[in-house]
Amino acid sequence: MNSTAPTTAPAPGPELLMEQLAHAAACYYRSFAVVAGGQGLTLIQGKLLSLLSRPMPMRALAELLGCDASNVTGLVDRLEARGLLRREPDPADRRVKTVLLTPEGEVAVRRIRAEITAGLPGLEQLGDAERRSLSELLGRAFPHGAGA
Amino acid sequence: MNSTAPTTAPAPGPELLMEQLAHAAACYYRSFAVVAGGQGLTLIQGKLLSLLSRPMPMRALAELLGCDASNVTGLVDRLEARGLLRREPDPADRRVKTVLLTPEGEVAVRRIRAEITAGLPGLEQLGDAERRSLSELLGRAFPHGAGA
């Protein structure tokens, strides 16, 4: 708040930042789990569905989820049994099965997105400049394709 | 980068922010899982251990982890079998069992913290002013005691 002194704040170390980041991540995933649970889905099922904004092969899902490919088989099995997504053979490579959302699945994803945004009111309280700043800092600290 | 126009950036909507936040959270938890896995621990086991900076009853752990109390029984069972923590009866209330880290457990927690910080290099690349800014924005968007 003091704009005259050169040291406006004690300068947070990486440890404190990590703790805040952990808190933010926990809030996000907790909200996600609650919202997904409201539709009879687990957190990981909701996450898988929300990755399918465009169709992709099982292998890509496994990498994005950071888990074994055999695990994705079971996840997709259960979601396919509920009619939220389906497998489609890839004509270019018959080993590959492309996974895509059904209309029901799209509805579920839209509902999840909407409810999560509503469940994290802190993000909406930020002003335009603050959102720009946060977006830019997050993009810098977690560049796409890094650590993932 | 253009400081003359009033609209310096397109102003990121809450949806984009959410996506970036999801990415940041995923990076954090992926790093956490990798680091914990390096010590033969699962993500949730590492999380439980890192909550024990001071001893607390099983019930408190269940609430912090956001899971059923019966689940904590199993988690603590396995970690106790490895000698990373132990149960201690509470003399004031004999229903309560206080959980605390063993020296080995403290070593494990310190190692996890150190490796996670090292595994998220993006945070260290930020300058002092940027860290202050990020810390303040995160603190505003995810106030303590909210959503958790």
Next chain:
DNA sequence: CCGATTACTTGACATCCTCAATCATCGAGG
């Protein structure tokens, strides 16, 4: 055509997680 690699599946097995039920203990009211 052959061998190596890749995509997906299967089966075995450990862990995570919730629910319902149980036991022991605490606290308040008779």
Next chain:
DNA sequence: CCTCGATGATTGAGGATGTCAAGTAATCGG
């Protein structure tokens, strides 16, 4: 003191998640 309701922890059943090893099918490079 003694019962009654509430609370902390555990147990057992059952489903979901996750890894690993093995197997099948298809692609790719020689």
